[in-house]
Amino acid sequence: MTLASPSDFQAPQQSSPDQGGPRGLQPEGWLRYLSFSLDHKVIGLQYMVCGFLFYFLGGALAGVIRTELASPISDFVSRETYNEVLTLHGTVMIFLWIVPVVNGAFGNYLIPFYVGARDMAFPRLNAVAFWLIPPAGILLISSYFIKGGAAQSGWTAYPPLSLTTPSLGQVIWIISVLLLGGSSIFGGINFIATILKLRRPGLKMMQLPMYCWAMLGTSILVVLSTPVLAGTLILLSFDIIAHTGFFNPALGGNVVVYQHLFWFYSHPAVYIMVLPAFGLVSEIIPIHARKPLFGYTTMVYSIIAIVVLGLVVWAHHMFTSGTPPWMRLFFTIATSFIAVPTGIKFFNWLATLWQGKIALNSAMLFACAFIVNFVFGGITGVALAQVPFDIHVHDTYFVVGHFHYIVYGGTVFIIFSSVYHWYPKFTGRMLDEHLGRFHFLLTFIGFNLCFAPQHWLGLNGMPRRVAEYDPSFTTLNQVSSVGALLMAVSTLPFLFNVVVSAFRGEVAGDNPWKALTPEWLTSSPPPVENWIGEAPLVTHPYGYGAPADRLDLKMVTAEQIWNDPKP
Amino acid sequence: MTSLTSGTGDLAQISSDVDIAGQSDGHGEHGEHPDVRLFGLATFLVADGMTFAGFFAAYLTFRAVNPLPENSNYELELLLPSINTLLLVLSSFTFHRAGRGLLRGEGQACRSWLAITAALGLAFLAGQMVEYFHLPFGLTDNLFASTFYALTGFHGLHVTLGVICILIVWWQTRTAGRIKASTPFGLEAAELYWHFVDGIWLVLYGILYLL
Numbered sequence: 001m002t003l004a005s006p007s008d009f010q011a012p013q014q015s016s017p018d019q020g021g022p023r024g025l026q027p028e029g030w031l032r033y034l035s036f037s038l039d040h041k042v043i044g045l046q047y048m049v050c051g052f053l054f055y056f057l058g059g060a061l062a063g064v065i066r067t068e069l070a071s072p073i074s075d076f077v078s079r080e081t082y083n084e085v086l087t088l089h090g091t092v093m094i095f096l097w098i099v100p101v102v103n104g105a106f107g108n109y110l111i112p113f114y115v116g117a118r119d120m121a122f123p124r125l126n127a128v129a130f131w132l133i134p135p136a137g138i139l140l141i142s143s144y145f146i147k148g149g150a151a152q153s154g155w156t157a158y159p160p161l162s163l164t165t166p167s168l169g170q171v172i173w174i175i176s177v178l179l180l181g182g183s184s185i186f187g188g189i190n191f192i193a194t195i196l197k198l199r200r201p202g203l204k205m206m207q208l209p210m211y212c213w214a215m216l217g218t219s220i221l222v223v224l225s226t227p228v229l230a231g232t233l234i235l236l237s238f239d240i241i242a243h244t245g246f247f248n249p250a251l252g253g254n255v256v257v258y259q260h261l262f263w264f265y266s267h268p269a270v271y272i273m274v275l276p277a278f279g280l281v282s283e284i285i286p287i288h289a290r291k292p293l294f295g296y297t298t299m300v301y302s303i304i305a306i307v308v309l310g311l312v313v314w315a316h317h318m319f320t321s322g323t324p325p326w327m328r329l330f331f332t333i334a335t336s337f338i339a340v341p342t343g344i345k346f347f348n349w350l351a352t353l354w355q356g357k358i359a360l361n362s363a364m365l366f367a368c369a370f371i372v373n374f375v376f377g378g379i380t381g382v383a384l385a386q387v388p389f390d391i392h393v394h395d396t397y398f399v400v401g402h403f404h405y406i407v408y409g410g411t412v413f414i415i416f417s418s419v420y421h422w423y424p425k426f427t428g429r430m431l432d433e434h435l436g437r438f439h440f441l442l443t444f445i446g447f448n449l450c451f452a453p454q455h456w457l458g459l460n461g462m463p464r465r466v467a468e469y470d471p472s473f474t475t476l477n478q479v480s481s482v483g484a485l486l487m488a489v490s491t492l493p494f495l496f497n498v499v500v501s502a503f504r505g506e507v508a509g510d511n512p513w514k515a516l517t518p519e520w521l522t523s524s525p526p527p528v529e530n531w532i533g534e535a536p537l538v539t540h541p542y543g544y545g546a547p548a549d550r551l552d553l554k555m556v557t558a559e560q561i562w563n564d565p566k567p
Numbered sequence: 568m569t570s571l572t573s574g575t576g577d578l579a580q581i582s583s584d585v586d587i588a589g590q591s592d593g594h595g596e597h598g599e600h601p602d603v604r605l606f607g608l609a610t611f612l613v614a615d616g617m618t619f620a621g622f623f624a625a626y627l628t629f630r631a632v633n634p635l636p637e638n639s640n641y642e643l644e645l646l647l648p649s650i651n652t653l654l655l656v657l658s659s660f661t662f663h664r665a666g667r668g669l670l671r672g673e674g675q676a677c678r679s680w681l682a683i684t685a686a687l688g689l690a691f692l693a694g695q696m697v698e699y700f701h702l703p704f705g706l707t708d709n710l711f712a713s714t715f716y717a718l719t720g721f722h723g724l725h726v727t728l729g730v731i732c733i734l735i736v737w738w739q740t741r742t743a744g745r746i747k748a749s750t751p752f753g754l755e756a757a758e759l760y761w762h763f764v765d766g767i768w769l770v771l772y773g774i775l776y777l778l
Binding site: 121122125185188189190192193196197198223224225226227228230231232234235238242243244245246251252253254257260261264 | 601603604606607610611613614615616617618619620621622624625628629632633635636706707709710713714717721
């Protein structure tokens with residue numbers, strides 16, 4: 001009985017896969033990335049680079065916010081500008097950075113590999129979904145320069161605030177979010193069809209890598225909840241443009257209905273941002289710990305539970321909006337229940353790490369930090385679900401701290417982890433490990449320095465969204481601002497690393513991590529058709545450390561395909 | 568391409584005539600994998616249905632918790648919308664007949680039924696217009712009026728799009744057109760969409776006019 005040695009899974013060197021032949025109207029080389037390409041890998045990287053550009057923009061906006069908040073008085077920018085910056089920061093980071101990257105970028109790149117397909121189910125729809133994003137982003141940013149300026153009512157656009165702030169910017173904000181919502185829905189339809197209908201024959205649902213399940217759950221949430229936001233924003237635009245009174249109390253309307261409809265999307269949106277990260281981390285940890293993913297079945301069921309529960313917890317954002325007691329009770333209990341499947345996933349990751357042969361490289365460092373950050377954000381989330389506590393800290397910096405622990409400490413850490421992990425597949429070259437660890441160190445310290453003090457500030461009553469605050473909060477705000485500066489600096493080694501390594505990085509080979517998931521069983525970067533020859537049937541994507549004959553190697557490795565003697 | 572069913576990977580077979588990159592593009596072609604376009608459309612209709620669900624939820628909540636001011640005018644006539652409902656339900660059946668005609672190779676019957684369906688859809692839209700012009704309230708008069716126009720207008724947009732689709736399908740079912748018994752996707756998609764729009768109207772009619 002021999003152990004399945006990693007070399008069994010090492011694909012032979014397939015440097016410079018032949019992409020020749022007639023390619024129709026599709027441009028070649030790097031120009032592909034600026035074209036209406038139908039290749040899921042190109043589209044995935046388009047999402048990625050576009051997302052990172054918006055991340056740097058959103059980060060610059062965050063820098064403005066933290067600079068303003070370094071002193072208790074409004075001195076760096078005007079109050080109106082602060083409101084615009086705040087709104088743009090939230091909108092850019094959520095709709096143009098996290099959702100497109102963690103869904104669109106990694107989803108498009110990886111899902112066809114994982115299901116054993118050559119592309120997504122609807123490649124044209126896929127390209128349309130991506131190309132809705134740049135115009136929407138440009139539209140949103142350009143609203144800053146028009147008369148009256150950009151939207152000022154925060155990323156939630158609550159009426160009546162959004163009805164009283166300058167209307168043109170608000171309308172542009174709505175159009176932009178509608179475009180991005182459409183993009184998201186098209187992407188979701190594509191993922192559902194690809195995962196359910198395009199699986200390679202012989203590949204069962206319960207053999208899929210966990211990211212497929214995460215993307216299936218996410219896409220169901222996208223398809224069910226994003227249209228509700230679209231409808232709500234259309235009604236809001238009627239209120240602004242045609243002076244109807246849906247959400248305008250002065251005209252007999254009801255602002256709470258807006259909040260219900262908005263959060264019916266925007267709470268699931270948290271899962272749309274974090275479930276794919278759960279999936280990605282479930283791919284990364286087993287590979288670098290050289291152990292099978294612990295509790296695959298429970299992972300799947302907990303994703304399903306999160307999707308179902310995620311749709312019925314939205315009103316916990318509205319405990320102070322005159323929500324009746326029975327509703328508070330229901331939403332408190334439902335929200336607390338989400339801690340169960342999330343906790344299952346958390347312990348499964350720990351159990352996967354337990355006694356593993358852990359390689360603490362950059363990808364793994366970010367993944368482990370994700371677990372730490374996410375548990376902290378999750379615990380404060382359960383606390384916020386409790387009505388008495390929520391009423392105390394509602395609309396304070398406690399909520400800001402909690403939220404950023406989930407989306408930055410959770411999802412953004414996993415985006416970085418995934419970039420370190422899959423960069424060799426994208427480019428065929430490794431990222432520099434020393435720079436990567438330096439990047440991690442700066443990010444981890446900067447992040448915690450920035451957002452941990454905000455919990456304390458919130459508990460003591462510092463309101464969010466306001467440019468000025470009580471001078472007694474100054475010291476902690478300055479600590480937070482220093483943390484933000486550190487986070488800004490931390491992107492420099494990262495940026496340097498990804499740019500320089502693309503040309504000078506160590507050649508990675510096809511499977512540098514000796515992984516078993518299907519995207520590694522092809523060349524780096526993969527050929528246009530993903531595999532030369534037939535797609536491998538990977539029934540045990542996490543079969544690390546198992547004896548080869550127990551692995552049930554129905555799996556066709558790339559090596560076998562390529563070494564096959566020609567008849 | 569070789570069959571993809573060999574689970575154990577009969578490798579000798581694979582290399583013989585694989586679809587090597589460069590030989591065919593494959594991207595965007597629907598020949599290589601099962602046709603999942605109707606599934607995709609159905610998923611989209613679920614999403615579209617959720618937009619309506621949001622509107623319905625808003626309308627019902629407004630109705631329950633936001634009493635209209637005194638003297639608000641929100642009376643609706645029942646006769647015309649009821650006739651309209653009948654027209655729309657009827658059009659679902661005529662569309663179904665058109666689909667059956669196509670699959671049986673009765674091209675002319677199919678085209679006639681399609682024309683009737685489109686006419687019924689147009690009649691519905693005309694009826695909607697007549698109702699709009701005779702209603703005693705405008706878009707911004709009160710909360711009920713605004714919601715009424717938003718709901719029926721959004722549905723009317725769907726009907727308009729549906730009629731346009733039917734006319735395109737009608738054009739493509741002509742002899743040597745794109746839609747024939749062997750490639751019925753366009754017609755099937757339009758039919759699925761039309762049934763969806765019909766079903767939404769029944770809910771809308773129920774909560775807006777009857778409730």
